[in-house]
Amino acid sequence: MNSTAQKHPAAHLVDGSLYVFRAWHSMPDEFQDAEGHPVNAVHGYTRFLCELLEKVQPEHIAVAFDASLTSSFRNAIYPPYKANRELPPPDLERQFVQCRAVTEALGICLMIDHSYEADDLIGATVWNLRAQGWPSVIVSADKDFGQLLGEHDEQWDYARGLRWGPAGVHGKLGVHPHQVADYLALCGDSVDNIPGVPGVGAKTAAALLSHFGSLDTLLERIDEVAFLRIRGAATCAAKLREHAEHARMYRRLTRIALDAPGASSIETLQRQSRPAEQLEALCEQLRFGTFTRSRLRTLLR
DSSP: OOGGGGTSOOEEEEEHHHHHHHHHHHSOSOOBOTTSOBOHHHHHHHHHHHHHHHHHOOSBEEEEEEOOTTTSHHHHHOTTTTTTSOOOOHHHHHHHHHHHHHHHHTTOEEEEESSSOHHHHHHHHHHHHHHTTOOEEEEOOOGGGGGGOOTTOEEEETTTTEEEOHHHHHHHHSSOGGGHHHHHHHHOBGGGTBOOSTTOOHHHHHHHHHHHSSHHHHHHTGGGGGGSSSTTHHHHHHHHHHTHHHHHHHHHHHSOOTTSSOOOSGGGGBOOOOOHHHHHHHHHHHTOOHHHHHHHHHHOO
16 A cells, blocks of 8 residues: 555545445435436435535545346356346435435535446445555455455445454454455355355354465365365365366455546546536425435535
8 A cells, every 4th residue: 555545545445335225225205306217216315415515525525326136247256146136226226326415416426337236336436546646444344354354444334334444354353354255155144145255254264264365275275175164064065176267266256446447547536517407407306304404514515
């Protein structure tokens, strides 16, 4: 890490889709836009975004959205990837578009791609900024992001008010950031429909990586597994031998793609001036109340 990272204020990279879904599930279905469509998720997301901007006042910020639920490069590798998730209903899909419009109206950098997920766009941005000496704060509760945290980076579960750095990843998962993708490949990730190696749970995966360091080393030295002091060591060794190629493939799914088209420089994340008319038109369309309109106007650059 460039030593100047300690001197720079962190760029804030927000997992936008997570907070839209949270608003969709938590906000009462009593808000409608000018055309009579539900906008409960938009209202909840906008409140979150206003609060974040008011609290942090970030100079550099981006919000990444998912648009690749069925078109991610991971689906080509493993067609069942995320097949357990239902596509957003039309009412929610419409609100995602409106949430992106609110984000842009506030002059915030918007990241979205049909081949790469929000995780990848954020990951590539973290990687690019680190090379230029800038730390990042990833605003999300998603455990996958643990693999991105460098010495000066943090992850922020905004809803719970929890923040952690690389040491916090080990506290939560029992592995270091550089081992997170291997860990998820071994024990699986039900959220993304990745099965992992049968019989290898979270504790076993952490123990194996603590001993061997990486998935590659583990599979190279698989004969040693039967002699480890872990429950069902012999069975575990047999399962790893049987599913070694699957584990390698799962890691291609769990590893965040650092070559995704994220922001290439800190300048891209600088908040931009936007015309007040753009915001006012959105407020009318979304039928925001007086308080929300006032907050948005104050935050406009």
